[in-house]
Amino acid sequence: MSIDEIIITKAITESYFKDLLDNLELDVAIAGAGPAGMTCAKYIAEKGFKVAIFERRLSIGGGIWGGGMMFNKIVVQDSAKKILNDFGVKTTQYAKGYYVADSIEMATKLAIGVLDAGGKIFNLISIEDVMYREKRITGIVINWSAIEIAKLHIDPMTIRAKFVVDGTGHDSSICRVVIDKLKLKLNTDSGAIEGEKSMWADVGENILLDTTKEVIPGLFVVGMAANAVSGGPRMGPIFGGMLLSGKKAADLILEQLK
Ligand code: 48F
Numbered sequence: 001m002s003i004d005e006i007i008i009t010k011a012i013t014e015s016y017f018k019d020l021l022d023n024l025e026l027d028v029a030i031a032g033a034g035p036a037g038m039t040c041a042k043y044i045a046e047k048g049f050k051v052a053i054f055e056r057r058l059s060i061g062g063g064i065w066g067g068g069m070m071f072n073k074i075v076v077q078d079s080a081k082k083i084l085n086d087f088g089v090k091t092t093q094y095a096k097g098y099y100v101a102d103s104i105e106m107a108t109k110l111a112i113g114v115l116d117a118g119g120k121i122f123n124l125i126s127i128e129d130v131m132y133r134e135k136r137i138t139g140i141v142i143n144w145s146a147i148e149i150a151k152l153h154i155d156p157m158t159i160r161a162k163f164v165v166d167g168t169g170h171d172s173s174i175c176r177v178v179i180d181k182l183k184l185k186l187n188t189d190s191g192a193i194e195g196e197k198s199m200w201a202d203v204g205e206n207i208l209l210d211t212t213k214e215v216i217p218g219l220f221v222v223g224m225a226a227n228a229v230s231g232g233p234r235m236g237p238i239f240g241g242m243l244l245s246g247k248k249a250a251d252l253i254l255e256q257l258k
Pocket of ligand 1: 031032033034035036037054055056057060061062063064125126127128167168169170171173174222223224225234235236237238239242
């Protein structure tokens with residue numbers, strides 16, 4: 001068989017646009033394919049709801065890959081180990097209550113968990129704005145990351161979603177849009193983004209279950225973004241909180257979707 005480049009081009013173009021058309025109306029749109037966003041996506045998708053993650057970068061995984069200071073291992077505590085088990089990520093107990101996982105295995109298996117549950121991951125797409133109707137976030141505004149990087153003057157397009165999840169890590173960029181463009185008050189002490197505090201793993205990990213919440217109707221915040229928005233500390237290369245936060249947001253959203 002001789003290979004025809006035009007068939008390859010048509011195969012890619014037609015199947016990509018089929019996927020895109022199929023995901024214009026979602027139950028849940030998630031910003032960022034970091035550990036928190038991917039955990040949230042899997043637990044919602046496996047219940048049969050339509051979920052897509054939009055990731056700015058070429059690769060999924062956010063801050064997982066580099067572990068701590070480029071030593072590509074991550075640590076999770078007892079309470080989060082079950083979530084790694086759910087994704088099939090192997091762990092080794094290092095000390096009582098502390099488990100070590102390989103960063104590469106974790107990043108890839110979290111993504112596989114999302115896809116196998118029926119979720120979709122779009123890479124190279126940035127969420128640059130939100131849709132807000134009748135006092136509720138109702139969708140996201142997307143554009144190619146390459147357009148953002150090249151600073152081209154090209155209008156974005158939209159995806160409708162019953163819920164949006166800000167899993168953008170330290171940037172908390174979706175919540176920033178809500179403050180900057182919509183001038184709304186978030187469900188935080190001051191109503192603004194409090195800003196993350198200096199590293200304190202114990203407090204940061206524990207507080208994350210409180211900071212993971214619906215900050216305005218229709219918009220949840222998970223992972224490092226949740227602590228950044230509510231003024232919690234960063235926690236460094238312990239990742240249990242990210243997983244538990246993603247799971248907690250999934251449970252809260254599932255309650256409302258049902
Ligand atoms: O930063 P990230 O891994 O967020 P996370 O899930 O996990 C935090 C940890 O990695 C680490 C930590 C653990 O103790 O503190 O930092 O909270 O993943 C966030 C993802 O969101 C993408 C970004 O490229 C990254 O992959 N992202 C950020 N802004 C946007 C975005 C945006 N506007 N649109 C789409 N993706």
